[in-house]
Amino acid sequence: MSKPIVAIVGRPNVGKSTLFNQIGKKRISIVDDMPGVTRDRIYLDAVWLGKPFVMIDTGGIEFSGDDKILSSMRDQAKLAMDEADVIVFVVDGRTGLTTSDEEVGKMLRTTKKPVILAVNKIDSPKQDNDIYEFYNLGLGDPIPIAAANALNLGDLLDAVVAAFPDNSDEDEESDEIHIAVIGRPNVGKSSLVNTLLGEERVIVSDIPGTTRDAIDTHFKKDNIKFTLIDTAGMRRKAHIDEAIEHYSVLRSLRAIDRSDVVLMVINAVEGITDQDTKIAGYAHDSGKGVILVVNKWDIYENKDEKSTLRFTEDLREKIGFLQYAPVIYISALTGQRVHRITDLVKYVADQQSMRIKTSVLNELLRDAIAINPPPSYKGKPLKVLFMTQAGIKPPKFIIFVNDPELMHFSYLRFLENKIRETFGFEGAPLKLIVRGRK
């Protein structure tokens, strides 16, 4: 479901930014309503033939250090090869093939990513013959365009969109929200599943681990479709032999893998154990939405109005990596607050699928930088150039910088907090990826 990234590369003056701005001007292709497409804009949120993508003009990115044409072209090409899903290589049909075109062409031939060769400044059909020498680049059929007059841009964009990676697996995705219920044995997983479904479909017993097999149950609430992937507990009992234990852990992992949102059930009475932390770790690593469900709240002793607050504090401390997960206190036995779970699941599933426009993200980035400028490292200043959301489930952000080595963990944490403060992303683990010139 991630949005493809299309990078434009090419020598200075071949018309990259003209092309970029033309695509920006074409209202048909742009969903982004940021006013005033300017020369220093280096990204666009665009849609062509109903397919959304992010376009980057790598010529607009200032890499630190020397500004020799060839080395900065190499940087552009490398960035595009690492980060883009499709590369548009722009050459100049008036100047003809140059040695630096050949250099970049050589680099681009080594990538497995689709490269689309656009020969610009073919202002009239009379010049069509000028495109043939570009076959020498070994990058397939050159597409003649005239960026300045927006000639043939449709053909170019058709080729770009046709080269997008096949997402057919993801397209098959159903509209059902898949829920995995995980947790130690006896925390009340089967009871919860039971209460959620409102009928005795799953056998509950005092003997740990009676729900041997994973059973999917489909149900609907408020016209939203859910699928409960039932799992046996991850057993840690000494008497259970290793094979079964591995099997059950594996089964839980598979359930997590198939899910959209994980309900991590914890026994309020026993508190948070190492085993809980470990299971929570699986959930976190999976990139799925996570909700912490504290069960057996009915028999939690000496409750007062601060109990949930204290318990949550303890949770946040012991399972520090799940700060983003909402916590709900329930009793699977009495049904207390169980009816709120589906709403919460839907909410987290939506947060996992939320997309923030590149322009909005970069406004946030500008503000964040103004409050807390990026630090220098070993005397070299970190420059944060721009940020784009490259995917959902989990939300994935690519942050372009002058040099990734200069990015300190704490500054990334600061940016993540800013994103969460502004947009929420509750229950969703965020992936922040730093890219730049090596």
Ligand code: GDP
């Ligand atoms: P960049 O450095 O690759 O971003 O190139 P620019 O977009 O700044 O364009 C460089 C020059 O080429 C400018 O003077 C443009 O007006 C000119 N140019 C761009 N596209 C075309 C075109 O389709 N035809 C002609 N004749 N000139 C163009």
Ligand code: GDP
């Ligand atoms: P599982 O192994 O995680 O599936 O746990 P079960 O659903 O089989 O529950 C284990 C035991 O805890 C059973 O005896 C349940 O009746 C009991 N139990 C489950 N949920 C609750 C609850 O909310 N409150 C109380 N008091 N007991 C519960």
